[in-house]
């Protein structure tokens with residue numbers, strides 16, 4: 001394995017600048033609103049642009065045609081996407097790209113083919129272990145909660161016999177969707193003896209990265225909705241004063257700021273841990289810590305954003321609600337706070353080990 | 357005149373409860389049980405009409421005005437049974453606010469004109485208080501009414517007006533004296549929604565329903581006799597009604613409804629027996645039990661005929677936040693379903709994300725929770741301002 005390129009300020013700035021093309025920093029959500037509650041829920045032209053920006057190969061080694069960047073870069077990108085509420089499943093596609101066979105990879109990297117992971121078989125689970133079967137090049141599988149599945153041309157499917165690459169239009173494949181609060185959807189994927197290609201490798205590390213990237217996306221959600229809220233506190237007047245001058249609201253804002261910074265520190269630490277090549281257990285603990293924090297903080301910050309705005313935030317026209325809905329969808333995706341705390345408790349070394 | 361409700365007085369509380377429960381089973385439209393959203397008038401009409409025909413629309417109004425004249429305790433029993441049965445909330449501003457207002461402050465002519473129409477369901481009311489720049493600071497409202505001969509001429513804008521598209525009447529706070537202290541220049545007007553110059557724009561809310569609206573007034577002429585009480589005395593009447601609304605919003609019903617759903621959701625997702633869930637659920641359950649006890653303290657004061665003071669803010673504050681905490685617990689245990697737009701597949705009755713969103717504005721409307729805390733600190737605890 002090649003060591004990822006360390007992420008310096010310059011690399012982060014470049015990522016941020018390129019993200020501005022997809023997620024305007026000023027927060028223009030017309031594109032996001034127009035895509036809501038329709039299938040496939042993404043814009044294919046934007047997906048090709050995403051390919052050109054090199055994001056889909058962010059985790060793919062340079063020798064294989066990618067950017068060779070690390071998890072810290074992935075999280076920096078995720079934060080930008082979250083701040084822009086970008087609906088395209090870039091992160092899910094990017095974390096599995098390094099696993100794809102060369103023949104498939106080229107079309108994935110340039111944005112002509114969208115391949116998404118399909119791993120989950122039960123609700124509320126982090127477990128990639130699978131009852132799906134790959135036998136003689138035929139896949140039988142039942143996968144649930146595949147975000148934005150309707151836009152995928154194919155899926156990288158976990159089975160008890162290893163990974164399998166499945167075309168969405170292969171015979172024996174069916175996909176149903178359920179709309180989600182943010183305007184996207186979850187797919188339920190069923191394959192019955194569908195023609196499929198075995199793929200070497202394991203999904204575990206990619207799922208850890210996807211979990212951490214989800215936390216980083218939530219951090220972006222928090223950053224942007226908090227900025228929107230601070231603006232409102234600075235401009236809205238009641239009782240002849242800016243409402244941001246009321247101490248009760250100042251204290252609330254200070255508490256939210258604290259939670260956002262705890263989340264940022266937790267994510268940065270976890271990303272550095274993963275980039276340093278930590279053991280699976282150490283990596284899992286760091287990721288669980290970050291996701292538990294991000295899930296809880298994102299719901300807190302988005303709820304309070306509504307409260308601090310008053311009536312206007314209870315309208316669909318006002319953007320604050322878009323962030324609340326996104327947090328509702330992502331808080332439990334790749335594991336709820338409770339699920340991650342439970343995993344942490346199971347895997348972490350005993351507390352007195354911290355004392356040395 | 358015979359008293360249609362006299363028979364109720366013969367029953368003890370248990371008998372009264374059984375009567376209400378039996379009547380609901382026989383008469384409540386089954387398709388309207390536990391609606392996922394607040395119903396528009398057209399959908400709620402059969403239920404409104406059935407209650408009207410039974411004479412049960414206004415449990416709290418005195419009997420001489422067509423109400424049931426029930427004690428607060430009996431009203432609670434009705435509320436509990438309606439909740440247990442999953443009855444939809446009606447467009448009830450006429451019953452809950454305009455009726456009590458007119459009974460207390462209206463003229464004989466206004467009572468005779470409006471109360472029967474509320475009871476028959478001919479008049480559906482909406483509440484025109486808030487404006488874009490007058491929310492928490494309601495007294496700064498700017499919609500104005502100027503007397504021109506026999507009419508008040510109204511200009512301005514109201515907003516967040518719940519179910520304004522369903523209503524044919526609006527009760528309005530309008531400025532009638534711009535020179536006085538802001539609380540002393542406000543009057544209470546009753547305005548037909550079909551008056552020339554009124555326009556309504558529905559606003560899609562976070563539940564993606566068009567439940568509340570903006571209402572615009574452009575030289576709307578309102579007959580002089582539609583002013584309630586004395587000119588420039590609207591503020592104190594409105595405040596009294598807000599107190600009334602706060603008891604109503606402090607009723608444990610939303611939390612009780614949500615807690616039952618939390619339990620069912622836990623069973624559905626298989627965490628009901630986990631220690632972490634039991635601890636969290638029990639905490640919420642005890643919060644609800646204690647809330648009910650506190651609510652009963654206030655209800656008992658009402659029964660004794662006492663006027664409730666600023667402390668009633670506690671009820672609304674605790675109820676709304678308890679309701680919200682319950683729905684937050686639902687979201688956390690729901691797993692991925694926390695993000696679903698529709699009720700959970702296989703169990704239409706379970707819609708954690710929907711209930712979570714519905715719980716959000718309870719700490720905003722009826723006086724935001726920040727304002728309730730200010731009231732408690734200032735008017736009850738007498739802390740320095």
Ligand SMILES: Cc1cc2nc3c(=O)[nH]c(=O)nc-3n(C[C@H](O)[C@H](O)[C@H](O)COP(=O)(O)OP(=O)(O)OC[C@H]3O[C@@H](n4cnc5c(N)ncnc54)[C@H](O)[C@@H]3O)c2cc1C
Pocket residue numbers: 236238239243246248249307308309310311312314482483484485486488490491492493515516517518519568717720721722723724725726727730
């Ligand atoms: C679902 C819904 C239905 C409604 N229905 C109706 C209706 O039918 N008719 C009607 O007239 N109105 C209605 N309202 C309006 C409601 O009464 C107002 O939203 C509420 O009074 C708050 O006003 P605002 O929205 O202007 O918020 P603002 O007053 O601008 O408040 C913004 C934030 O500042 C805080 N704040 C304000 N002042 C202070 C202070 N002094 N100290 C500390 N914090 C402060 C608030 O608590 C809030 O968090 C409805 C609102 C909602 C959400």
